[in-house]
Amino acid sequence: MSSMAQSVQETSAEHGARMMRFWLVVICAIIAFLAFYLAASRFYYKSPTGMFTDVATWLGNIGAALVSFEGGFFTWLGRVVVAAINVAPLFTVIYFAGMLWRLYRWVVEEHPRPASANPLFDRHFRGIFSELVVFTALAAFVWWIVGNTVDNLHRLGKPPGFDFLGTTAGFGINQILFLDYSETSSYGKALLAGLLNTIVLSLAGIVLATIIGFIIGIMRLSHNWVISQLAYWYVEFFRNVPLLLQIFVWYHVVLKPLPGPRQSLTVADSIFINNRGIYSPKPIFTDAWWFVVAAFVFGIIASWFIARWAHRRQMETGQPFPVVRTALALILGLPILVYFLVGQPVSFNYPELRGFNYQGGMRIIPEFMAMLLALSIYTGAFIGEIVRAGIQAVPHGQTEASLSLGLARGQMLRLVIIPQALRVIIPPLTSQYLNLTKNSSLAVAIAYPDLVAVGGIVLNQSGRELEVIAIWMLIYLSLSLATSAFMNWYNAKMKLVER
Amino acid sequence: MKKLAALALGAVMTAAMAVSAQAGTLEDVKKKGFVQCGVSQGLPGFSNPDDKGNWTGLDVDFCRAVAAAVFGDPNKVKFTPLSAKERFTALRSGEVDILSRNTTWTMQRDTELGLNFAGVNYYDGQGFMVRKSLGVTSALQLNGAAVCTNTGTTTELNVADYFRAHKMQYEVVAFEKADEVVKAYDEGRCDVYTTDRSGLAAQRLKLKNPDEHIILPEIISKEPLGPVVRHGDDQWFDIVKWTLFAMINAEELGVTSKNVDEMKKSTNPSIRRLLGVEGKFGENIGLGSDWAYNIIKHVGNYGESYDRNVGPKTPLGLARGLNALWNKGGIMYAPPVR
Numbered sequence: 001m002s003s004m005a006q007s008v009q010e011t012s013a014e015h016g017a018r019m020m021r022f023w024l025v026v027i028c029a030i031i032a033f034l035a036f037y038l039a040a041s042r043f044y045y046k047s048p049t050g051m052f053t054d055v056a057t058w059l060g061n062i063g064a065a066l067v068s069f070e071g072g073f074f075t076w077l078g079r080v081v082v083a084a085i086n087v088a089p090l091f092t093v094i095y096f097a098g099m100l101w102r103l104y105r106w107v108v109e110e111h112p113r114p115a116s117a118n119p120l121f122d123r124h125f126r127g128i129f130s131e132l133v134v135f136t137a138l139a140a141f142v143w144w145i146v147g148n149t150v151d152n153l154h155r156l157g158k159p160p161g162f163d164f165l166g167t168t169a170g171f172g173i174n175q176i177l178f179l180d181y182s183e184t185s186s187y188g189k190a191l192l193a194g195l196l197n198t199i200v201l202s203l204a205g206i207v208l209a210t211i212i213g214f215i216i217g218i219m220r221l222s223h224n225w226v227i228s229q230l231a232y233w234y235v236e237f238f239r240n241v242p243l244l245l246q247i248f249v250w251y252h253v254v255l256k257p258l259p260g261p262r263q264s265l266t267v268a269d270s271i272f273i274n275n276r277g278i279y280s281p282k283p284i285f286t287d288a289w290w291f292v293v294a295a296f297v298f299g300i301i302a303s304w305f306i307a308r309w310a311h312r313r314q315m316e317t318g319q320p321f322p323v324v325r326t327a328l329a330l331i332l333g334l335p336i337l338v339y340f341l342v343g344q345p346v347s348f349n350y351p352e353l354r355g356f357n358y359q360g361g362m363r364i365i366p367e368f369m370a371m372l373l374a375l376s377i378y379t380g381a382f383i384g385e386i387v388r389a390g391i392q393a394v395p396h397g398q399t400e401a402s403l404s405l406g407l408a409r410g411q412m413l414r415l416v417i418i419p420q421a422l423r424v425i426i427p428p429l430t431s432q433y434l435n436l437t438k439n440s441s442l443a444v445a446i447a448y449p450d451l452v453a454v455g456g457i458v459l460n461q462s463g464r465e466l467e468v469i470a471i472w473m474l475i476y477l478s479l480s481l482a483t484s485a486f487m488n489w490y491n492a493k494m495k496l497v498e499r
Numbered sequence: 500m501k502k503l504a505a506l507a508l509g510a511v512m513t514a515a516m517a518v519s520a521q522a523g524t525l526e527d528v529k530k531k532g533f534v535q536c537g538v539s540q541g542l543p544g545f546s547n548p549d550d551k552g553n554w555t556g557l558d559v560d561f562c563r564a565v566a567a568a569v570f571g572d573p574n575k576v577k578f579t580p581l582s583a584k585e586r587f588t589a590l591r592s593g594e595v596d597i598l599s600r601n602t603t604w605t606m607q608r609d610t611e612l613g614l615n616f617a618g619v620n621y622y623d624g625q626g627f628m629v630r631k632s633l634g635v636t637s638a639l640q641l642n643g644a645a646v647c648t649n650t651g652t653t654t655e656l657n658v659a660d661y662f663r664a665h666k667m668q669y670e671v672v673a674f675e676k677a678d679e680v681v682k683a684y685d686e687g688r689c690d691v692y693t694t695d696r697s698g699l700a701a702q703r704l705k706l707k708n709p710d711e712h713i714i715l716p717e718i719i720s721k722e723p724l725g726p727v728v729r730h731g732d733d734q735w736f737d738i739v740k741w742t743l744f745a746m747i748n749a750e751e752l753g754v755t756s757k758n759v760d761e762m763k764k765s766t767n768p769s770i771r772r773l774l775g776v777e778g779k780f781g782e783n784i785g786l787g788s789d790w791a792y793n794i795i796k797h798v799g800n801y802g803e804s805y806d807r808n809v810g811p812k813t814p815l816g817l818a819r820g821l822n823a824l825w826n827k828g829g830i831m832y833a834p835p836v837r
Contacts, residue, residue: 157613157730158611158613170656170659170660171655171656171659171671171673172655172658172659172662172669172670172671173671174645174670174671174672174673183659183660183663184663252682252686255683255686255687255688256686258687260687275686275687275688276645276670276688354643355642355643355644356633356641356642356643356644356645356690357643357644357645357670357690359643359668366688367672444675445675445679446674446679447672447673447674447679447683449673453650453673453675456584456650456651456675457584457650457651457655457673459584460583460584460587460650460651461651461656463587463607463608463611463612463613465588
């Protein structure tokens, strides 16, 4: 009897809870739909039914954008971006549908839960509900901003879009790498040229800053008082003077004392240095050059296998093998040998003074030199401190332990100290690399045509502030994320392997 | 750069928030109590701060003329120095009410960029400056030269067109700030400095030895420079436009800052209309009937402003040339006040 009563009571409690769950879902659905609709209607829908008919139009638009190649690559890219932005709300719709489905399943499915549980305290429900609230707020905010911006740009008579990327640029750029940019190229290509200049500057800066940083960091730990003080003052000076100031100083320091093109400093009649840059002979490779390249690649691969074999042999027999010397011979010696065997397959294009300036050869513009010096010297000061901290973070006991194991000083550094120091060094080093990349945007101050400088010209000539700024942000974000990804991979490789 | 970022952010914000600053610039200006005027970062003769921080120049005079027309006081104006790159964003985002900054009137700016040019206050053309020691006498001898210029200008497009049209090589070195261009040219980074000829005359004064440089005879472009306002506010556009016309008409009618009070008693109907003795021309643009009187009284007519700032007796020493009145051999011409 009593058990019967209990079971009846249970079902009615359960029924109550179920009804409550049902109404909660309905309320959620209404909240979500209203918020979503209010936000979306600011921009996309002018009538309630439009919300559904527009979906077909969006899909049509993106299809049309993908297959239309008229107007060149950058016009196509612009169209696809705009179409993708237009379709983006569809994903919001799909997401909301998914959420409602999850809620429905939560209502109908029998989860093991206390009979009279208050749904508000159900972990499962609260998970879905809080996700829904956060996402709705975010989507509503984004849609409201986007909608307002687009509306107002239309009102200003400047509908947003990326079509302008295909328009003729009409301006010159004084450092073009890996591209055939000319004044008749498009804005898109100009931006690409700027991006390549940024990448080259950043990579060169990262390499040089790392070298400077390691030297300074090690000097700082020197027992020689003069050397360590030198490093100390280097760090304190360069990291405390604003970078922009350093860039200006380097630019004018590089520029001012250099002679004009007609009084160039000459090294061996082939390298010319003047206030227009550093000119050097440009190698021109014949087909036989590929043998040299092949020898070089072979050298690298062979060295890798030899290193592996030597490592295994040392593990098994304890016999060391001169890996470094062998590798050097293979990677450098072999290609040099091949180079002479196939009859020196390189000729040089020497720079020549024609008219106002040197023509031909390879050239580094003074703006690049100034940027590279300023960025790497500035960042090198920070890296120096990071390196010092990393080395000091390895306990002294490690040094003593490795010495008592009979390791030589070099082996101790290479096998014990540096691997452990790197563990501490790499994460802050990543930040410095990211800083350097972003700081390279200061190049605009001294006419180095980086992404910001060229983008600024494009922005000004085309009047597309919003679009150009969006492109800037997106590119710097991608560059930084790529650097981070690489450094995280390296960090994972370097960290202590723990059991 | 920071400023540009701030401006860009401002532009995005104004675009993102509802825009109502579009219409009613006159009311906004009256409420603020001053005209916010965008000028250059320092171009002698056009807009340049003196050693006490007072702005002077042809473009500055124009801003003062607008302030005189609106408030009867030429000092109710504040100046915002803008780089070539920032100027249109600043105007469009409402940071300045007028852009009076040696800006070339082009179709793209007038239409696509959402701006209105209120007329021309200086007819200019792009030229080249080189060192005398190079022995160059014509721009056609500049093949292979390195050319310093400003970014965000018509200049960098013209120079590209010119060298391309004449199948000449060149290297462009484009700086954001005019002072950096001058410095780089002076230090020998470039063989050539190019900008509008009036600008060359002005910037030459900043070089270490101005006499060692010459301006080549070629004029490679038409550069009609004038004040600019935003699209979409016809009343403000009218006020700015007719401020310029009033100054030009005043010169044509012989009304100067010195004789303007006597001229009020003139029997010449054109002068009487201009000075608000007859007709309701001031009221029609939302100002007092003495709007033009105030401009001429406080700032002077176009000729006075020209002579004071860029004329032959100034360090710039620019002859009137194209900028003389239409009946004196130039093309400076204003519609009549009637």
